[in-house]
Amino acid sequence: MTAPTANPLTAPVPASGDFDAAVLEAGVDRILTLFQRLHDAGALPPVLSQVTPGTIADQLPALPPRVAEPIETILGDVERIIVPGITHWHHPSFFAYFANSSSVPSLLGEFLTSGLNANAMLWVTSPAATELEERVLQWLWTAMGLPDATSWFGMITDTASMSTLLAIAAAREAAGYDVRRKGLAGRVDVPVLRVYCSEQTHSSIDKACITLGIGSDNVVKIPVDDAFRMRVDALEAAMTADRAAGMRPLAVVATIGTTSTTSVDPVPAIADLCAREQVWLHVDAAYAGVMGIAPEFRWALAGVDRADSMVTNPHKWLFTTMDCSAFWTRHQDVLRSAFSLVAEYLVTARDQQVVNYMDYGVQLGRRFRALKLWMVMRAFGTDGLASRLRDHCAMAREFAAWVDADPAWTLSAPVPFSLVCFRHAPEGMSDADADAMNARILADVNAAGRVFLSHTRLHGRHVLRLAIGNILTAREHVALAWSELQRAARAS
Ligand SMILES: Cc1ncc(COP(=O)(O)O)c(C=O)c1O
Known part of the structure; x- marks a missing residue:
């Protein structure tokens, strides 16, 4: 067997003397070239990738290379093979779905996140990552005009879909059936659990309920009014009928900025009803929540302060690179009891003093996403x-x-x-x-x-x-x- 040739790029930790900064510069150059094209009306690429299915895969060998390839060749292939298969979300004429917007501060934040490569699972595994995440979510909460930032527990997830899944898992935990230990299957002591949202709600609510064993049949789609807002009278009637049938209303998901039309559900009236019915209220403000940063749009966030949890996505409309979803709940303890499971090797001497974000969700390892959001703000x-x-x-x-x-x-x-x-x-x-x-x-x-x-x-x-x-x-x-x-x- 021949010894691999020395390659400063793949050395375990490249020492500055060995490391050719030109390699990094080549990568940055590639990004700048892409950006310049987006500014140059004469050189704008098609917004929507024009390739047909299989075009990219056909250019990729079936097996990985055995021998190291020069970075110039790889970067050349990014331009030649990958870029034509990119739909340009950065493009000024990208008007589809909702934008996943980005910006230079966010790009730098991602770059640094990659460079630091911190894992924000425990406080001790990068104290700055945890403490910055806590602080930056307090900033965002306050920036949106919402009160009492410090009484909400904030965390960053990858997507609104994940944030909503955590919210509904917390609602299930709060209902007190000890599902985390006993599960749901075969239980005679657990009624059918029902989750309510409008017929305009995003499919992530159904997916969360599918994942959590609630079942998509138990996602009750409430009709909307002529401005596509959830009808509170219909919501109340649905809950009453479900209770009469022996079912348990578990949670309501109200949306601020629905996916199809950006309608705003009447959150204050829904919050009143949820308080009377003792039902968890989660607000999906994935797209429009950030609009609260402009005071004249704060009407849209009325009632959020009375919710149990809420999500908004800086990666949609706050110039923060994919992915970054901001999630808050008033019930830190409930979320923690839904998910915390500490293996011996993860016990630290600081556990009573600090937040260990691994305790509040499914994943153990977590990206340091707060850095880019902090840099953007x-x-x-x-x-x-x-x-x-x-x-x-x-x-x-x-x-x-x-x-x-x-x-x-x-x-x-x-x-x-x-x-x-x-x-x-x-x-x-x-x-x-x-x-x-x-x-x-x-x-x-x-x-x-x-x-x-x-x-x-x-x-x-x-x-x-x-x-x-x-x-x-x-x-x-x-x-x-x-x-x-x-x-x-x-x-x-
Ligand atoms: C209102 C709403 N909620 C949730 C989502 C899902 O967002 P994500 O892709 O971050 O899971 C979307 C996506 O567009 C949305 O519009």
Whole structure:
């Protein structure tokens, strides 16, 4: 066997003398090139990757290399093979779903997180990671205009789906059936547990209930009003009927900023009902929660201070790189008793004094995500964040006004934040024909690659969504989306 050649890159800890900084610079250069393209109207890549299924896989060998490859070759392949298969979430004309926005402070934060490679599982395994996470979530809570930051326990998870799973697990723990020890299967002493949310709620609620053994049949979808908000009268009626049938209302998930339309459920009235019924209230504000940073939008967060838990995603609309979901609960002890399980090798002398984040969720090892959020909040300041969020909402209102002024197009939902739901609906065209036409318009616009939008279904109709949330998005990009849509409508 031949001895492997010395390779400073793969040395256990590269000493500065051995390590070629040019390697890091080459990686950073690659990122800068990508960024520059996004600023250069002449060089913009298609927003939506134009490759067909299998194109990327076909270029990747079936087996890994036995012999080390030069980093230049690998980086060259990033450009040649990987980048064409990237849909550019950073792109100023990315209007689909909700943005996963990022920014330079966040990128640097990720870079440092990688460089430090800290595991934030126990306080002792990186005290700074734990203490920064606690503090930065207090900052964000207060920045959103919410009171009593220190009486809420905050933690960062990967996604809102995980945050909501933790919330419902805590609700199940609070209900007192000792599920963590006895499980649910075969129990005659546990009634059917019910979780309520509106019919506009994100599928992560169903997934949490599937995972936690509650069952998707026990996720009760409450009807909405004409502005897509949960109807509290219907919620109350559903709970009453369930109790009469011997079931146990466990939790309500209210949404601030639903996925399809960004509607805001009436959280204060839902909180009243949950308090009367002694039911856990979780607020899913994955997209719109951060809007509380701008004081004139704090109406949307009314009632959150009376919830039991809440999630918002800095990785959606707070210029923080994927992934970073902020989760809070008022019941730190309940969350802890749902998840804490300390193997002997993880016991430390500090356990009574500190937070060990591994005690509050499924995973043991945890990324140091607080660093990038801290860097974002400091580099922008809350004023800087608020002004960018406001700009996005103003652009959405302007786009909505263009739609509204054109008789061939119609708005499909109110526009409280930075999402516009709309549809091409020329006079005299049947709903079914308009559905097909809107699907064609969307396919045409996205295939052209200059902008990327997505769709939803409202009242059974095919509706287009333009969601603004990228830091690079300016009025000209929104105007481009409008002209692309009109071009595609003429061609359809
Ligand atoms: C309201 C809402 N909740 C939850 C989610 C899920 O977010 P994540 O991808 O972080 O799990 C989304 C995603 O768009 C959402 O819009």
